[in-house]
Amino acid sequence: MLRRIAAALAITTLFATVPILRTTRVAASTNPIALGAFVNDTPGNMVFDDSTSDPTSLDRYASLVGRMPAIVMWYQGWGNNHFQTTMAAAVTARNAIPMITWQPAVGAADPSEYSCKAVASGKYDAYMRAWAQAAAAWGHPFLLRFAHEMNGNWYPWGTGPGNSNGNTPADYIAEWRHVHDLFASVGATNALWVWAPGATGGPTTGPLQDDYPGDGYVDYVALDGYNFYVLKPHDPYKSLAQLFGPSYTTLTALTGKPVLIGETSSLEQGGSKAAWITQGFLNDIPTLFPRVVGAIWFDAIKETDWRVNSSSSSLTAFQQVAASPQYQGQLGGTPPPTPSPTATSSPTPTPASSPTSTATPTDIAFSTPTATPSGVPSATATATPTPSPVSTNGVALGAFINDGAHNVEFTGKVTTSDPAAIDRYASMVGRTPAIVMWYQSFLSYLNGFPTQMVNGVVARGSTPMITWMPGSDSSGSAYSCKAVTSGAYDAYIRSYAMAAAAWGHPFLLQFAHEMNGNWYPWSTGPNNANRNTPADFIAEWKHVHDIFTSVGATNALWVWSPNVTNGPTTGPLQDDYPGDGYVDYVALDGYNWYTLQPNTPYRSFAQVFGSSYTTLTAMTGKPVLIGQTSSVENGGSKAHWITQAFLSDIPTLFPRVVGVVWSDSLADTDWRINSSSSALDAYRHIATFPQFQRKLQLVRRPHGKA
Structure with missing residues (x-):
């Protein structure tokens, strides 16, 4: 960032272990990232710089964001400023690394x-030597980010177009190597050299790769970038991915060194800073920039209020980042070995497989009749699931479409459903759902297998989910579990299954969902009207499943879908499970x-599904x-709920989640994604993310059971 040389600032962030990272972007990073900060919040009495620092500023900053920074x-600047042993010691005493x-x-x-x-000529060697000797005497590893943003034109060492000193990239490289060699000559090998160009953009920056001094002179590489928007003429509002994407591609093709975000922040106007933080740190960095091992937040008031607490919402968002398992790392004193750079590295993930490709690893595989439990948590698991390695196979984004108010309706009413409703919905959100779900009831024997509807879904490259x-919920004892198991509806079930088998394509069959509640005729939850037991439900499920098998309807993929356990109307979901041999996918509604x-609190997605997911997995x-899922508008920002949930x-x-179905309907409330313009914008944004481009690859069961 452009700033006066004499200015000095400091930090905020987290604990991350330096990983040996890939150079090709094939999967999200699963290693914790070190979250750091430059702390210069004068109004908040939190200043840690080269002239007025109070180490307790770091403690106050940690109290604000919820933890001590890792960097x-x-x-x-130069002049009379020698190596700051006291400041560096204050940082290491707080289990952080100085930069x-x-x-x-x-x-x-x-x-x-x-x-x-001038620097390469030796003019300042005496000053540099004294500084380096003091650093060597201190002895602890530290990050030395020397002559940063060199590819711009705003510093005396800049090589960018129109720079005032006529510097060339060759001049800069000579300067860097001269200073580096001087440190080596006095044994200051505890300095870890960070080469940090600015993210390339606009007429004032040159190609960053031209200024690279070589792997033998660098330990870490870094990028600086800000969402300036209106602070710079003609500058669009940019996400973190847009800021750093092209430069990250260039950088990771240039070298295999670990990557830092040297400086970043966003202004408040033009969009939600809170959403910018959430998207940038919880999605963009882990999924698009897997070589990043640390990120530094510029926490100061300068051209604008760049601080994390410029608004209460941005502070809350940053506190969530600080608490995220993805940012619990700490940089060590030795950088990881340098792999060879890969010229094809890219911050854009590979798109999901096309509908005609083979099944992806987390899609169901039927070569093994039954799956064994994996990732079993301990008996003391808390309501929020323990984070596992981030899923890298993507998630299929689906919808139940029943927006009758806007003629976007695709439901179980065969006589009224128009497949073009899917197209209208796709136009609204920016893409066709990967899964199209609708409800269909036994109640009328006219409700046969909906061949026309499933054809409309498949023709659009989507998976039907019935x-x-x-x-x-009002059909009474005639549809109790025992009534269905008795054979009373076998003729209808068999006819439906035969039509499904004749259609032939794989589809998801979510039969008798939310069985652990007490609101449906098949429910087993407390005080259910038909006095169904879990054993009754399991018998019903197996009976219907076996009819499908008997007529060869093995293209039905069985989805067992309890409601999230919640309050006095739901029972333990595990009691109703019919067994792996009768189930292809498991699901949760919430x-x-x-x-x-x-008496229901406002709950995030993690709070809605956490404990039930732990039980299920x-x-x-x-x-x-x-x-099924959605959120109300009142009580909080639905847009933020969506962003946090999906990103x-x-x-x-x-x-383990491979697909999510949004309940886009007007029922108890306006659950639709367009209940507000901000909610729609948030969902449209989600729909563009590479991790939500997955298509489920369904495979017919060979022997009738999973």
Whole structure:
């Protein structure tokens, strides 16, 4: 960032272990990232810089964001400023690593006195040698970010177009190597050299690769970038991915060194800073920039209020980042070995497989008749699932479409459903759902297998998911579990299954969902009207499943879908499980009801699904779907709920989830994605993310059982 040389600032962040990272971007990083900060919040009495620092500023900052930073960065110009042993010791005492942005110039001096050639000539060797000797005497590893943003034109050492000193990339490289060699000559090998160009953009920056001094002179590489928006003429509002994407591609093709985000922040206007933080840190960095091992937040008031607490919402978002398992790392004193760079590295993930490709690893595989449980948590698991490695296979984004108010309706009403409703929905959200779900009831024998509807779905490259209901919430004892198991409806079930078999394509059959509640005729939850027991439900499920098998309807993939365990109306979901041999996918239904249900708090996606997901994944190794979900508008920002759920919670806390179905309807409330413009914008944004481009690859069961 452009700033006066004399300015000095400091940090915020977390604990991350330096990984040996890939150079090709094939999967999200699963290693914790070190979250750091430059702390210069004068109004908040939190200043850690080269002249006025109070080490307790770091403690106050940690109190604000919820933890001590893992990297503490500050700026130091030349002149009489020697190595700051006291400051560095204060940082290491707090279990963080110092990062000194060492600027080879003096703020008030003639810039020409500090050209690259002037420094390389030996003019300042006495000062540098004394500084390096003091660093060597201190002895602890620290990050030395020397002569940063060199590819710009705003510093005396800059090589960018129109720079005032006429520096060339060759001049800069000579300067870097001269200073580096001087440190080596006095034994200051505890300095870890960070080469940090600015993210390339606009007429004032040159190609960053031209200034690279070589792997033998560098330990870490870094990028600086800000969402300036209106602070720069003609600058669009940019996400973190847009800021760093092209430069990250260039950088990771240039070298295999570990990558840092040297400086970053966003302004408040033009969009939600909170959403920018959430998206940038919980999605963009882990999934698009897997070689990043640390990120430094610029926490200061300068051109604008760059601080994390510029608003209460941005502070809350940053506190969530600070608490995320993805940011619990700490940089060690030795950088990882340098792999060879890969010229094809890219921050854009490979798109999901096309509908005609083979099954991806977490799609169900039928070569093995039954799956064994995996990832079983301990008996003391908490309500929020313990984070597993981030899912890297992607998630299929689906929808139940019943927006009758806007003629976007694709439901179980065969006579009224128009497949073009899927196209209208796709136009609204920006893409066709990968899964199209609808409900269909036993209640009328006219409700046969909906061949026309499933054809409409498959023609659009989507997977049909039929929530097949043996009755409804008002159909009474005629559709109890025992009634269905008795054979009373076998003729209808057999006819339906034969039509499904004749159609022939694989589809998801979500039969008798939310069975652990007490609101359906097949329910087994407390005080259910038909006095069904879990054993009754399991018998019903197996009976219907076996009819399908008997007529060869093995293209039906069985989805067992309890409701999330919640309050006095739901029973333990595990009691109703019919067994791996009768199930292909497991699912969970859950909503953020808030005031729509008595005494229900406002809950995030993680809070809605956490404990039930823990139970489910301990019980079976089957792939997991979110069968239904949505949030109310009142009580919090629905847009934020969506962003947090899809860009943070699902990828990091629910790695076994392979598909999510949004309930886009007007029912108890307006559950639709367009209940507000901000909610629609958030969902449209989600729909563009590479991790949500997956298509489920369904495979017919060979012997009738999974």
